Amino acid sequence: MTDAKKIVVETKNLTKIYGDGDGVCALDSVNLTIRAGEFVAVMGPSGSGKSTLLNLLGALDRPTNGVCMVNGQDLAKVKDLDRFRSKAVGFVFQLHNLIPTLTALENVEVPLQEENMSDAARRKRAEELLGLVGLSDRLHFMPAQLSGGQRQRVAIARALANRPAIVLADEPTGNLDSKSTDEIMDLLRDLNHAQTTTFIVVTHNPAVARAADRIVTLRDGRVLRDEKIDNVYLEDLREFKQSALGHAILDGNVPAELSEFGVEQIAAPVREVLRRV
Ligand SMILES: Nc1ncnc2c1ncn2[C@@H]1O[C@H](COP(=O)(O)OP(=O)(O)O)[C@@H](O)[C@H]1O
Numbered sequence: 001m002t003d004a005k006k007i008v009v010e011t012k013n014l015t016k017i018y019g020d021g022d023g024v025c026a027l028d029s030v031n032l033t034i035r036a037g038e039f040v041a042v043m044g045p046s047g048s049g050k051s052t053l054l055n056l057l058g059a060l061d062r063p064t065n066g067v068c069m070v071n072g073q074d075l076a077k078v079k080d081l082d083r084f085r086s087k088a089v090g091f092v093f094q095l096h097n098l099i100p101t102l103t104a105l106e107n108v109e110v111p112l113q114e115e116n117m118s119d120a121a122r123r124k125r126a127e128e129l130l131g132l133v134g135l136s137d138r139l140h141f142m143p144a145q146l147s148g149g150q151r152q153r154v155a156i157a158r159a160l161a162n163r164p165a166i167v168l169a170d171e172p173t174g175n176l177d178s179k180s181t182d183e184i185m186d187l188l189r190d191l192n193h194a195q196t197t198t199f200i201v202v203t204h205n206p207a208v209a210r211a212a213d214r215i216v217t218l219r220d221g222r223v224l225r226d227e228k229i230d231n232v233y234l235e236d237l238r239e240f241k242q243s244a245l246g247h248a249i250l251d252g253n254v255p256a257e258l259s260e261f262g263v264e265q266i267a268a269p270v271r272e273v274l275r276r277v
């Protein structure tokens with residue numbers, strides 16, 4: 001990623017306080033710059049402000065303070081927010097939010113309704129999109145006839161329909177088993193490469209975050225860490241750090257029974273690495 005890439009998201013001191021007076025400060029002076037084509041995972045414990053951030057970026061909610069620029073537009077100055085959302089932003093939620101009475105194809109056509117295109121062109125585009133997510137053989141299935149992973153694929157096709165500048169996904173694999181999770185993340189990664197769409201994906205799942213090339217970690221509404229991932233094993237290391245052996249290495253008490261494996265010799269450098277992640 002070169003710095004010459006266009007900036008698609010820029011926030012300055014973005015702040016959201018719910019309620020008034022001593023309300024909850026869900027987002028506290030967040031400064032973020034995201035460039036076209038980036039795949040950003042947003043992590044952090046429950047209640048750290050992840051959904052609030054996504055809602056502000058997608059103009060689903062207004063900030064209390066600060067500036068939020070998306071695709072060159074200051075959201076505070078956008079007159080027609082519905083139009084902004086349908087043009088610039090694709091949303092994928094944890095629950096797919098498909099319309100249950102419409103087929104997969106019809107669901108993907110919904111965001112294309114406002115486009116000035118013929119019925120045939122709309123259908124063709126929706127078919128292409130479902131092809132892109134591997135569902136060419138499920139065009140006329142109803143949501144209830146699809147698996148969780150397939151429904152989420154339809155939701156992704158729908159999110160991409162208007163070629164948005166950014167796709168915002170809030171725990172898109174939160175309801176899926178690990179196999180479907182891997183498949184959906186591979187798909188998002190492929191789409192990110194193929195379409196150069198910018199993805200901002202909220203996740204709890206380190207395996208999901210591994211697909212990203214940058215991880216922004218929130219804590220209490222603030223950016224705790226903002227890391228480019230040139231080390232794809234970062235989340236593996238963090239997981240290891242939380243394990244019994246990780247703790248033992250950090251504390252400098254490698255269990256005696258492991259000494260025959262030479263763990264002590266590598267303990268010192270591993271400790272240094274674990275301290276940093
Ligand atoms: N509509 C709301 N009204 C009041 N407080 C809210 C509302 N939405 C979220 N919050 C609070 O804001 C904080 C951040 O919430 P959220 O952004 O949903 O966190 P996350 O998605 O990381 O779990 C939490 O303390 C939450 O209780």
Ligand SMILES: [Mg+2]
Nearest residue numbers: 050051052170
């Ligand atoms: Mg959330």
